[in-house]
Amino acid sequence: MGQSRQLNGYPPSPFTLEGRFLNFGLEDGFKLKWLWLATAEGEHCIKLSKAARASFKGTLRPGDWVRISGSQTHASDTGVPKLKADLIMPATPSPVTPPVEVGVAPVKGKATVLVCQKSDCAKRGSLTVCAALASALKAQGLESQVTIKATGCMKDCKLGPNLVFMPGKAHYHRARPEEMPALVEKYFPVVQPV
Structure with missing residues (x-):
């Protein structure tokens, strides 16, 4: 796993999420920096490490089901969790995984x-x-x-x-x-x- 800095005195903790890939976020209009993932709990914006960008080799399409693992820290000023992906893998939804609702994606945070x-x-x-x-x-x-x-x-x-x-x-x-x-x-x- 990549290195993450420690915030608020707490070390980074691991996370794994599974859901539907929505889209990428670009920095400076061309560099892959984030991805959006829809899960049963809502939409997540996840920062991509260099290892994560290499792990999917640009083959993701909106709607693909993926499993993402990485590290989680918390913003020092707000306490909001910050997710950083280290690995992105194709996944198959299990029967116990709640489906993602059809319709307009909830826009989380300050859109x-x-x-x-x-x-x-x-x-x-x-x-x-x-x-x-x-x-x-x-x-x-x-x-x-x-x-x-x-x-x-x-x-x-x-x-x-x-x-x-x-x-x-x-x-x-x-x-x-x-x-x-x-x-x-x-x-x-x-x-x-x-």
């Missing part, structure tokens, strides 16, 4: 899309992107679960409009209104039938 509204991003169409994002969220039935928040400068003015999908902190540059439905599906997917 927010940050949209820069400073002058350079505004000139490049951030208001239009906001409207398209709101429309895409409504079309998926997520308007009450995901917040769109206007922000100040994100320091990438020449690459605007700039967005950040939270949780996960996936940054998007030169966002276009027509990309919003695909990005909403990617970061806030609908749970597939079991």
Whole structure:
């Protein structure tokens, strides 16, 4: 298992979860950093170690049943568990495993899309992107679960409009209104039938 730092004086503890793979979270728009897993208890955002990224070799598709093991720590400020995967393996649901419900995936935590509204991003169409994002969220039935928040400068003015999908902190540059439905599906997917 990979190394995890100790938080709040407690050593990391092992965890194993089984459920349906929903999607990946990207850092800087291209680097695999997190994955979302739907279990009977809800949706989990799990950080990927280098070993975990190598263990599945990019073969996961949304809806695949997987078993994930790794280490769990707790955030020092909130006490919220933080999961880090070390191994991802294909799994078969057992008859005693409760099915994952069909419908809109519950968005856990602070699901927010940050949209820069400073002058350079505004000139490049951030208001239009906001409207398209709101429309895409409504079309998926997520308007009450995901917040769109206007922000100040994100320091990438020449690459605007700039967005950040939270949780996960996936940054998007030169966002276009027509990309919003695909990005909403990617970061806030609908749970597939079991």
